[in-house]
Amino acid sequence: MNGCKQRGVSLMVGIVSLLFLIPLMGLSIDVGFIYAVDSRLQAAMDGSTLAAARALSIGETTTAQQTSAQNNAVNWFYANFPSNYFGTHNTVYDVNQGGSGQDAAGNGVYDDPSNPHLQHVTATATTVVNTFFMRWFGVNNITVSSKSDATRRDVVVMMVLDRSGSMNTSSACPDLIAAAKLFTGQFAAGRDYIGAVSFSDGAYLHSAPTTSFQTVLGYTNDSGHASGQLDNIVCNGGTGTPQALAIAYDQLYKLNLTGALNVILLETDGLPNTLTLNWWDSANSVAGIASASGCKDASTSRKTKNNGGFGSSSVLPAWDNSGHTMSSSYYSNVPAGIVGALYSGDPAQEAFSSEYFIAMFDPWQSNYTTSNNSSYEDSSTTSNATSGCAFNSGGVENNISDFAWAPLTDVYGNQLNPSTNPFAGSVTTVTSGSGTYLSLAGSNSTVWTNYHKAVLNATDNAAYQMRTNSTLPAYFFVIGLGGNCSPSCTSSPRTGDPPDNILLQRIANDPNGDLYNNPPTYSACSEESTCVHYSTQPVGTYIYSSSKTELTQAFLTISSQVLRLSH
């Protein structure tokens, strides 16, 4: 072969081989490119449907909420997958495209067939990816598609709002009302359920959980605002937290939406200090009336305990005139009888004005504008049921000498001396016959210490029982409001104490320390000797709001967390 003709053969062979090598290398680029777009598209789909599920709470009607979900899905999708991302084109995003995973009408927002309190948001997307090298083989582009589904549980919230007198100390009551209405404005009217209990020394049920909560309670959001029962709250009186929690949970239980997210939102600015008790032990047919008490039973001869009175259920005086109906729900109805609320002062009050009690006022308030601690049981009865009682003699509030003991559960079954991890430790008990009771004997100082522990324990135990109920476990979200002590929470003497962070941390079953203040006001649960976190129980959030001006942000934070949890 002629040498001149051989020159360049290697070059030619190399160039010819490039015709195959470059497409092969290009193929890897193209395929990688397509996969990159595909993974991005899927991530965008996930983000969009999750956001759409949350957006189901926006709108005043279910139709408006579905529209809101669809619009937000599109909004989020293009935030994640901008137009012309990686040169893609003809991108089609649809939440109403029909097909598998959507309902028969082709709606991408639909109820779960087996759980009416679960909504799905399903969306599909396609986009066209241009190829760089594969077009040499006639493949100019590839269509990539993706699908995503997210769910949102309906939310049932019972708000438990503290309207005790201390809420007036810094005029926090209007801030509470405004923040609570902002909270209701974040949820889906017509779909979610919200009710409210407000409490001071007694509790008042404003509304059972209802889908008309914006009309009944009031709300504030982008769509507008409306007045409701929340607007008329007047803050006054003590802090009967365990009773309010019980009434709130009873409403959740009565509604019994097990497929929904059941939440109790507690806001309080102080320590629990009031329990509602029944001094008649029906199991042992014995009353906790002291022998020296001048209280008289309802027998014809009106006998005192020392004269053989209070011996059977038929002669119990109607201290509580009508009992309290719990609608045959989680709790039993509270019978009429020697039932009433016993208020004890906070530690700060105890320190500067001696032990302080208000005995036997009506725990079931008829409205949400007043305190009942000046309304004694017998004021509403025709018979002078509490005549002779020391606590009823001329308005003497601080005399509980009529009582020998109190039951170890309040009328709702909240345990004053729980066997498992009592918050304030064990209380002093006494036995009488076959029964064991909370001791109320001794000096006022001794009694106050014992009773104060019992109230704290009962509050903690109320939440414990509600979280562990196997039928309807409740999530607790708690806001503790500080700064409402008079004249100051950091000086003595003062008229009340700020909320106990560890108690509220336990109620929420929140393992975290203070995430919302700098510097933190309390430590992680694991670092506090009196804090217990149960990892198998619903985990909620506790937020400490150091002043009334932060209430709005605290309620907004809670609403976003509840919606986040509803996914």
Added chain:
Amino acid sequence: MRPGFPFRRRHQRGQTGSEMIEFALITLFLVTALLWSFVNAMNLVRMNEANQVTRDIGNLYIHGVDYSTYQAQSVAQVLAKGFNLQIGNSFSGNDATNNGNSGNAYVIVAQVMFIGSGTCSSLDSGVTCTNQNQYAYTQYLNFGNASLQINNVTVSSSLGTPTFPGTSSSNCGTAEACINSSGIVSDFVTGANAACTNCASFFQTQLSDGQVAYIVETFFASPDLSFSSFPGGGIHSINFF
């Protein structure tokens, strides 16, 4: 075999070295093309992985994982295996700015809320609603290597650079947003420094009052793909949930 047929053709004088030159030319092109395709293919592969990592971190975040803890950052480190995400020595409690590490990865996790008129009207009288009609951070935390460079440029969040003080509260509310070690921003309604100035550009339509977006932004550099003075590039990924 014919007698005298050369088993191996001998190069003639004018041919000597021409194949080598041709081969060198081809090789030069081939190696360049190979390197180019290798670097790009590897970055595409990493882009897939980065998208997946960002998505996974976000998925955990939206379901409540607290990335201000070492344990949660360790989970992110496992998810980002292969990207050399460094989070330093173990720490207890919370650290929203564990960002002074080496390594090739940087992660930002944030929540932003749109502050509408309803929120502002709920404020206590006398409190100025500074962030009305704006997006504001309600949480912002970052970990990994904040000094990371991609193509010789230090990475920065596409959300904008918020004025956060780390864990110091000395300038809270004045020069900086009020943020704690968990990354929680407490003055998101009233603090001008809590505003997310670039957030609006991502959304086609404005969010509703109180509506929250969860954001995960990641940066992964590829220094192992650098050749000589040619940087290896890297991946930037951001996801809104």
